[in-house]
Every structure is written in C-alpha cells, then in structure tokens.
Amino acid sequence: MVLTVFEAASQLEKKGLLVRAKYDQSEKIISHLNDLMGQNVPDDLADFYRARIQKVNFFRALVPSWNPYVGWTMPQDEIELLKPHDAMPLFYDGCGSIYGLDLTPGLSTPSVYLFDHESADGGPTHAAGSSLARFLLLLAIQERAFEEGWPVRWELQIDPDLGSCSRAPPHWAVD
Amino acid sequence: MSRRIRDLAESNASSASAIAGFQNYYRPPPDDSPAFQKAKANFKRGTDELAFQNRWMAAPVLAAAALPLATESAGLFAARGVAKAVEPVLVAPEAGTLVDEVVVVGRRAPLRFSKSWIWELARNRWHRANGVRASELDAQVHHSDPLEWAHLKPNADPNRLANLWALPKEGHQIANRAWAAFRRELNGRTPTQAELMRAKLDIDRLVESCVVRCVGARSNAANEQK
Numbered sequence: 147m148v149l150t151v152f153e154a155a156s157q158l159e160k161k162g163l164l165v166r167a168k169y170d171q172s173e174k175i176i177s178h179l180n181d182l183m184g185q186n187v188p189d190d191l192a193d194f195y196r197a198r199i200q201k202v203n204f205f206r207a208l209v210p211s212w213n214p215y216v217g218w219t220m221p222q223d224e225i226e227l228l229k230p231h232d233a234m235p236l237f238y239d240g241c242g243s244i245y246g247l248d249l250t251p252g253l254s255t256p257s258v259y260l261f262d263h264e265s266a267d268g269g270p271t272h273a274a275g276s277s278l279a280r281f282l283l284l285l286a287i288q289e290r291a292f293e294e295g296w297p298v299r300w301e302l303q304i305d306p307d308l309g310s311c312s313r314a315p316p317h318w319a320v321d
Numbered sequence: 322m323s324r325r326i327r328d329l330a331e332s333n334a335s336s337a338s339a340i341a342g343f344q345n346y347y348r349p350p351p352d353d354s355p356a357f358q359k360a361k362a363n364f365k366r367g368t369d370e371l372a373f374q375n376r377w378m379a380a381p382v383l384a385a386a387a388l389p390l391a392t393e394s395a396g397l398f399a400a401r402g403v404a405k406a407v408e409p410v411l412v413a414p415e416a417g418t419l420v421d422e423v424v425v426v427g428r429r430a431p432l433r434f435s436k437s438w439i440w441e442l443a444r445n446r447w448h449r450a451n452g453v454r455a456s457e458l459d460a461q462v463h464h465s466d467p468l469e470w471a472h473l474k475p476n477a478d479p480n481r482l483a484n485l486w487a488l489p490k491e492g493h494q495i496a497n498r499a500w501a502a503f504r505r506e507l508n509g510r511t512p513t514q515a516e517l518m519r520a521k522l523d524i525d526r527l528v529e530s531c532v533v534r535c536v537g538a539r540s541n542a543a544n545e546q547k
Contacts, residue, residue, distance in 0.1 A: 203426050206455045223494060240455065241440040241462045242493045262436065264469045266504055273439070292441045317437045 151193035154279035158202060163286040165201035165266050167209070172196040178218065179234075183186075183227075183249075188256050190233060190278040191247055208235040208244070225275045228261060231269050237285065245274050245281070248251075248313060257311040272320045273311035280305035437477060438469055447485045451535040460487035460533040465525055466517070467500055473514050492531030499524045 151207050153166025156298050158164035171321030172195040178183050187195075208221040208264055213226040224235035233246030237321055248256040248270075277285040283304050292301050301308050443462045448454045455462045463486045464479060471479040478484075488496065503512075503520045512520070 205456050206456065208458075223490075238456075238461060238490070239440060240444045241464070243440070246451060260437070262466055263493075264500070286439070288447075292445065293440075317435065 149189055149277070149283075150277040151197055151279045154282045155197040155199060158282060158286050161286075163203050164199060164282075167198040167200040170196075170198055171212050172198065174212050175196070178212075185251070187234070187250075188223050188247070188249065188253070190256060194236070194247075194278055199282075202237070202282055203289060204283055205237045205240065207237055213242070227268065231261065233259065233261065233270070236281075243271070245285070246270070247278060250313075257313070260317075270308065270314040272314050272317040273308055274317075276305050276307035276311055279309075323445055331500040387409060439468060443480045443485055446480055446482065447487060448480050450485075451487075453535055454534070455487040458487060458533050458535065460489050461493045462486070463488045463493050463528075466521055469504075470512060470517055473512070473517055487535070488527075488528055488531050491526045495531070496524055496528045499527055 155166075159166070159213055161304055172192070176192050179191075193219070194207075195209065200209070201207065201291045205290075208224055210218055210220045212218055213296065221235055228235050228244065228246045231246070234249055235244050235246050236258065237245045239245060239260060244261045245258055246261050247258050247269045250256070255277045257273055258275040258278060260272050260274045261268060261273040265271055275284055284301055287304070309319075314320070425470070440462075443464065444455065449461045465484045465486050466474065466477070466479065468479055471477070503524075
C-alpha cells in the first residue's frame with residue numbers, strides 16, 4: 147500500500163505526534179530549492195513542505211523559512227553537508243546526525259537515510275525509511291519503541307521495505 | 322528459701338519468729354553510706370583488674386563468632402571482584418532479541434554496540450537526568466568522548482552522564498569539525514588513549530562555553546557546589 151506524506155502527517159497529527167507550521171510557505175520553499183539545486187525537488191519532499199511539518203514528536207524539521215525582513219533562513223550547513231551525498235536534510239536525530247532524503251535522480255520513491263556525524267566519509271550510515279511517509283511514522287514512534295523495548299526489527303511492521311533501500315541497509319544490519 | 326533460713330525456721334517454733342530472727346541476723350547497709358560506696362568502688366576496681374588480666378580468654382569466644390563474619394566478608398569481596406570482572410559494557414541486542422535484553426560481557430571482551438541504540442539511550446539518559454529533553458532546549462546530545470573510538474576505553478560506559486553534553490547545533494558542529502580534523506590527522510590510524518584524551522580535552526575546552534545547562538538539573542556537579 148502506498149502511503150503519502152499527507153496521510154502519514156494526518157495520522158501523526160491525530161495522535162498528537164506532529165506539529166505543523168503556522169504559515170504555509172511551501173510553494174516559496176519549493177521554488178527556492180529548485181533554483182538552488184538546479185533540479186526539481188522530488189514529489190515526496192514537495193509534499194513534506196506542503197504538509198507544513200515543523201516537528202515530529204521531539205524532532206524539529208530542517209525546513210527553510212522565508213522572512214520578508216531578513217530573507218531566507220536555511221539549514222545551510224546541513225544542506226552543504228549532505229549535498230555531496232545527493233541528499234536533502236530533513237531532521238536531526240538529536241545527537242548531531244542527520245536524517246536526509248535521497249536525491250539520486252530517477253527515483254520515484256526516494257528513501258530516507260541517516261548520515262552519521264562521526265562517520266569519516268559522511269555518507270549514509272543506514273536506511274531510516276523506504277519512503278518519506280513511512281519514515282515519518284517510524285520517527286514518531288521510535289522513542290516509544292526504545293522505552294518499551296520493542297523487538298529488534300519492529301520497524302518492518304510499519305515499513306516492510308526498509309531492508310530493500312539501495313544505498314544503505316537498515317541499522318540492525320549495520321551495527 | 323536458703324538453707325540458713327530453713328535451719329532457723331526449724332530451730333524456731335514458728336515461721337514468723339524465724340523471719341524476725343533473720344531480720345535481726347542481717348541488715349544491708351544504706352546505699353549512701355561512705356563505707357558502702359568505698360567497698361563498691363574497691364569491688365569495681367578489682368573486677369576491672371581481673372577482666373584486664375583475663376582478656377585473653379575472650380579471644381577464642383570472639384574468634385568463634387568472627388569466623389563466619391570473616392568468611393562472609395571474603396565471599397562478598399570475591400563476589401565484588403567477579404562483578405568487576407564482568408562489568409557490563411554496552412552491547413547491542415542481537416537481531417531477533419528484545420531491545421531491553423542487553424548482553425553483559427566481561428571487561429576483556431571487545432566493546433560492540435549499536436550506534437543508533439546508544440544514541441537513543443544517550444538522549445533518554447540526558448532527559449532523565451535533566452528532566453527536560455535536549456531537543457526542547459534546541460540542543461543536541463553530544464558525546465564528549467566520540468563513539469567511534471569508544472572501544473579504546475572498554476571499561477567506560479559511552480553514555481555516562483559526564484560524557485553527555487547538550488550543545489546547540491552550532492556548538493556541536495564546532496566539535497564535529499574539530500574531531501574531523503583530528504581524524505584526518507590520524508590518516509586512518511587508530512589513536513592511542515593518550516591522543517584521544519588530549520584531543521577530547523582540547524575539544525571540550527573549545528565548546529564548553531556552548532554547553533546548554535538546565536536550571537534545576539539533578540547533577541553531581543550541582544550537589545558538589547553546594
């Protein structure tokens with residue numbers, strides 16, 4: 147079943163795990179990023195901005211914002227960090243590593259990967275979601291899974307395709 | 322009734338007269354009499370001297386009581402030693418096991434851990450210690466000793482509270498860049514413990530002004546200052 151970012155966001159919002167931004171700047175953000183990257187942002191990423199996602203559980207989204215007085219406030223460092231690896235930053239993991247969406251051209255459903263801040267090459271360390279929508283569900287619930295001691299590979303219940311991400315395996319296959 | 326009283330009773334016609342005769346026979350001196358006090362003090366001195374002279378007699382009695390205690394203490398010390406020998410180190414739960422089933426291995430075993438699991442634990446531990454999440458303070462939990470080389474300190478828990486610093490994004494990036502420079506200098510080599518410690522102290526000094534502190538945090542440092 148294909149889950150869209152909007153569906154995932156509304157599911158999380160109903161559970162009180164998602165906070166939306168007050169103002170919708172999505173079209174401005176999308177066109178700015180298109181100019182900046184020289185290519186169209188993937189549909190999932192555009193939906194992510196259109197859904198005005200500001201916070202999922204305790205994870206604050208890395209979203210550019212426009213202010214008419216000061217201009218663009220960009221997660222510039224994070225964008226620069228992931229640019230060589232064809233990825234767009236989405237969230238911090240809370241310990242300095244970044245969840246980024248794969249921007250490899252030609253992908254219909256890009257996956258989300260974790261980029262370890264301690265890694266020597268800075269590339270994707272492990273897959274965090276086979277799609278952006280599934281990733282949002284996993285991100286929102288991972289704290290609870292840890293605290294309640296859910297079985298390893300619990301992620302497969304929500305994202306069965308997590309093991310088939312092309313650039314990196316899931317965390318249990320890496321660690 | 323003592324033999325003497327019985328004798329007196331037998332020798333007298335009635336028991337009443339026998340008791341009266343006994344009262345006449347012995348009358349204890351009053352407590353406040355100087356003679357009695359003196360006798361009492363002399364008696365105490367005498368008993369103390371005897372106790373001191375015969376103190377060696379207590380040794381076998383005390384030894385009998387102390388033996389089980391000594392055995393128990395030795396056992397406790399041994400158990401402590403064993404506990405130290407199998408000091409828990411963080412080991413990632415294997416696939417198919419429960420997340421809360423942390424494998425405990427001996428101190429000589431190599432440190433194996435799941436980074437994502439340790440990060441999760443770090444955030445959780447910082448939250449519990451400070452009563453607020455680092456993300457709510459717009460901060461990230463930084464490992465002062467990087468996890469990358471945590472295996473160089475196998476007896477140290479990488480998520481000990483002293484190793485968890487809350488840094489704002491900018492502060493964390495400064496630390497990350499400094500560690501990246503250190504890593505480049507190593508040129509693929511594993512650092513020694515001394516090199517690692519020197520770099521850690523330098524980088525800690527670099528970012529210590531950025532540390533996000535939580536007002537009312539329950540930390541040892543706060544208690545020590547009091």
